[in-house]
Amino acid sequence: MSWFEHKINAGEAMQVGDMEITPLARVMKIQLPGKHVGLIWNRPQAVVVKTPDGQESTLPVIDVTRVTVWAILGAGVLGALIIGVLLRNK
Amino acid sequence: MDEEMTETPLGDSGLETFQDTMEEFLATADVGVVYGEPIEHGDTVIIPTAEVLCGLAFGVGSGGGTSTDEKQDQPAQGFGGGGGGGGRVLSRPVAVVVASPEGVRVEPVVDITKIALAGLTALGFMVGMMMRMSQHKTAFPEIEE
Numbered sequence: 001m002s003w004f005e006h007k008i009n010a011g012e013a014m015q016v017g018d019m020e021i022t023p024l025a026r027v028m029k030i031q032l033p034g035k036h037v038g039l040i041w042n043r044p045q046a047v048v049v050k051t052p053d054g055q056e057s058t059l060p061v062i063d064v065t066r067v068t069v070w071a072i073l074g075a076g077v078l079g080a081l082i083i084g085v086l087l088r089n090k
Numbered sequence: 091m092d093e094e095m096t097e098t099p100l101g102d103s104g105l106e107t108f109q110d111t112m113e114e115f116l117a118t119a120d121v122g123v124v125y126g127e128p129i130e131h132g133d134t135v136i137i138p139t140a141e142v143l144c145g146l147a148f149g150v151g152s153g154g155g156t157s158t159d160e161k162q163d164q165p166a167q168g169f170g171g172g173g174g175g176g177g178r179v180l181s182r183p184v185a186v187v188v189a190s191p192e193g194v195r196v197e198p199v200v201d202i203t204k205i206a207l208a209g210l211t212a213l214g215f216m217v218g219m220m221m222r223m224s225q226h227k228t229a230f231p232e233i234e235e
Contacts, residue, residue, distance in 0.1 A: 011121030014128060016135045016189040023137070023187075025121040036175065037147045040118045044125065044139040047187050049194045061139055063184045064198035069208040076212020080219035087223035 005029040008045055020050040108148065108173070115177070118144040125187075137187040148175020 011023040026045040031038045044061040051057075117123070126138040153170030183199040 009119075009121045011125060014137070016128070016194075017133070017191060019189060019194060021137070021187070021189060021194065023121055023125045023139075025124040027119045029119055035147075036149055038115055038145070040115065040142075040144045042119055042124050042143075043141040044184055047137075047194065047196065049189075059187075059194060059196050061185050061187070061196050062198060063141065065182075065184075065201040065204055068200075068205050072205065072208040072212050076208075076215040079212070080215040083216055083219045084223055087220070 003031055003033050013050075018052045022048040022050070024048065108150075111146070111148070111175070111177070115144060115146045118142055118179070134188060134190040137189070138183060139185050139187065140181050140183045143180040144177065146175070146177035149173060
């Protein structure tokens with residue numbers, strides 16, 4: 001078994017009305033060899049919806065909070081760098 | 091005493107505890123952990139989703155003992171062993187999947203507090219940089235020729 005594993009797991013399909021919903025989850029697993037240390041990060045990836053006429057569509061599950069937080073922090077660091085450069089050249 | 095020394099430093103119950111803990115830890119990687127039980131409300135079914143982060147670390151150790159070869163007048167002395175560990179599971183809601191007769195949609199769960207804290211941190215970065223740069227300018231007086 002490798003110390004790092006990253007995969008997308010599919011769960012059991014659920015029947016909701018005439019639609020079939022299959023959940024997908026993204027799992028990152030770290031287990032250091034020879035050490036009793038482990039980390040598992042499991043998060044929803046998408047849901048696959050299958051209609052009775054056989055059409056399949058994938059709806060991604062986006063973590064809006066994480067995306068927004070990283071965008072704000074990135075903008076903060078970038079803004080600080082720009083302010084630093086502008087004030088230095090003044 | 092000799093019989094005790096030949097025993098495994100960790101008892102069976104200790105090993106079982108570690109085994110159970112490892113099994114529970116590995117079960118965190120299952121899809122069922124991330125997607126909750128569907129909640130039915132009329133024609134609509136709601137499936138909550140969450141992100142799960144699980145960390146675990148543990149260690150085991152064993153001691154030693156003296157033999158009667160070194161000190162023949164004294165009896166052989168004990169053996170020690172033990173273990174310990176710790177872990178943390180963090181869970182956070184990410185979105186809800188809403189399935190209704192009209193179709194399926196994914197509604198995000200937005201944590202306003204976290205976003206506000208990130209905004210304040212970013213603002214702090216920028217204000218800190220501005221203050222630092224303005225202090226640099228005033229620290230050295232201009233040299234007049």
